[in-house]
Amino acid sequence: MDLNINNLNSQVRSAILFDAENISYRFVEKAIKLAKPYGKPILRAYADFSRQHLKGWEQPTLKHGIRTIHQFSYDSKNSSSDFLMMHDAFKLIHSGKIDTFVIVTNDSDFITPIQLLRQSGAFVHGLGNMDKCSELLTSSCNQFDYLEEEAKKIKAMSSKETEKTPHVSKKITTQLESAYHSLEKTKKGWVMVSELCSAAGIPKNQYSKFSTLLTKSGRFELGNKNRQVKLIS
Numbered sequence: 001m002d003l004n005i006n007n008l009n010s011q012v013r014s015a016i017l018f019d020a021e022n023i024s025y026r027f028v029e030k031a032i033k034l035a036k037p038y039g040k041p042i043l044r045a046y047a048d049f050s051r052q053h054l055k056g057w058e059q060p061t062l063k064h065g066i067r068t069i070h071q072f073s074y075d076s077k078n079s080s081s082d083f084l085m086m087h088d089a090f091k092l093i094h095s096g097k098i099d100t101f102v103i104v105t106n107d108s109d110f111i112t113p114i115q116l117l118r119q120s121g122a123f124v125h126g127l128g129n130m131d132k133c134s135e136l137l138t139s140s141c142n143q144f145d146y147l148e149e150e151a152k153k154i155k156a157m158s159s160k161e162t163e164k165t166p167h168v169s170k171k172i173t174t175q176l177e178s179a180y181h182s183l184e185k186t187k188k189g190w191v192m193v194s195e196l197c198s199a200a201g202i203p204k205n206q207y208s209k210f211s212t213l214l215t216k217s218g219r220f221e222l223g224n225k226n227r228q229v230k231l232i233s
Contacts, residue, residue, distance in 0.1 A: 013099055015041050015100070017089060017102070017103055018031070018045035018066070019047075019081075019085060020045040022105050025060050031147060034147075042098065043067065045061055048081060049070045086110065093120050094120070101124050102127060103124060103127070107137075110137065124143075125141060127145055130147075138225060144224070172213070176214065189231065190229070190230045
């Protein structure tokens with residue numbers, strides 16, 4: 001499902017679902033801010049709110065009108081609210097009322113449900129903490145962003161590095177395109193950057209990263225934190 005972010009405010013009906021068992025209430029403001037392009041969403045938080053360490057959720061839920069979905073845990077080590085959160089997500093998408101989900105979690109148990117949401121036609125934007133999320137969780141979403149400010153600084157440093165690098169020759173660009181066409185792609189044309197790097201066989205040069213080379217060629221679009229790439233048509 002291809003979405004134009006610039007038109008999301010008028011087109012998309014969205015929901016922000018907080019896995020309050022795995023995300024601190026301190027990141028509520030940041031999550032809502034990152035999800036702002038999707039318009040005014042449904043807001044829900046899921047947890048066993050009887051647990052002492054979750055008392056901090058009371059203030060942000062009241063402030064932002066977040067509906068709290070409480071589920072007692074049957075096991076002290078595990079959360080029973082995860083299933084309820086995904087159950088609600090599937091009810092929302094199949095009702096036809098919601099087509100964009102912002103899933104705020106660090107829990108890899110959501111990987112398969114997120115993939116199923118996408119297969120059902122949903123756009124899934126994941127949010128989580130940099131030091132807690134697995135690569136499989138981040139790559140399972142259409143888009144994933146970290147909640148920490150440090151992540152923005154890393155992206156800014158990467159952008160500055162890209163601006164300083166030289167342009168790519170036509171010969172290398174042609175070599176990259178030929179390698180791309182030889183690879184098996186997803187329905188939307190994505191391939192893994194590592195596979196393209198191997199297929200292209202371009203030796204290391206003045207570009208510190210292969211992803212930088214792709215960006216400077218002007219012919220490729222990167223996704224999933226520079227792990228996937230597709231040719232710009």
